[in-house]
Amino acid sequence: MILIFNKPMNVLSQFTDEGKWPGLARYIDQPGVYAAGRLDRDSEGLLVLTDDGRLQARIANPKFKLPKTYWVQVEGVPDDVALQTLAAGVDLNDGRTRPAKARLIEPPDVWDRDPPIRVRKSVPDSWVELTISEGKNRQVRRMTAAVGHPTLRLVRVAIGPWSLGRLQPGEWITTTVRP
Template identity: 70%
Template sequence: MLIAFNKPMNVLSQFTDEGKWRGLKNWIDVPNVYAAGRLDRDSEGLLLLTDDGKLQAQISSPKFKTQKTYLAQVEGTPTEDALEQLRRGVTLKDGKTRPAKAVAIADPNLWPRDPPVRVRKTVPDAWLRLTISEGKNRQVRRMTAAVGLPCLRLVRWQIGPWSVEGLAPGEWREVQL
């Protein structure tokens, strides 16, 4: 079984609640499924859950290089130089990232975020679509910050062939393997 879940902001990628943060049990009442990878509490979007340990490893292990696509709202205006740095790979404290696919995109008109992203009238923001094939801790946020574009909102849109398209925050569906 494979489940695609649109994880809302401020929800943990685990079934147990922790302090003021809610866990997956508040949305998904399916026995014996576990998250294939993580999505930070302050990030939104696609989280895959499965009852198949081998599939879980294939999706989440960096050695399989499963591509993950994110939509990132960033502070500032992306330059071609910043995008090219992301495409070549960025050096972070824990090493250089693999090259990413990185393009500036129009506002994707996503669902409203709760709480909303702060808006500063004097600082522009923009959207990027980034596809990576590894999963260092908070990698996309650290990559965009490293090229001068701090991340304001991060939505994982796709993992391999599976997408969050058509799912509202908090909704899930079983998907084909």
């Protein structure tokens, strides 16, 4: 079984609650499925869950280079140099990231975030679509910060052949699509 879930902001990528943060059990009542990879508590969007251990390992393991696409709202407007740096790979404290795809996009049609992002009247914001093929800890946030554009909001919209589609936060569907 494969589930596609739109993980809301401030929900953990595990079934058990932890302190004030709710887990997946508040949204998904399917025994035997587990998250294939993680999505940080303060990130939103696509989380794939499965009862297939081999598939779970394949999705989560960076050696399979399954692409993950994010819509990232950042402070400022990245110029061509910043976008090229993101695409070529960014030097982080735990090594250089793999090459990625990065482009500016128009503000996407996504749900309102709760809580809303912090807005600074003197600093514009913009959206970047970033596709990576690895999963270092908080990688996308660290990449955008490294090029001078801190992440304000992070929404994962695709992993390999799966996409969020029109699922709203907290909604999930089953699928038969496999990588």
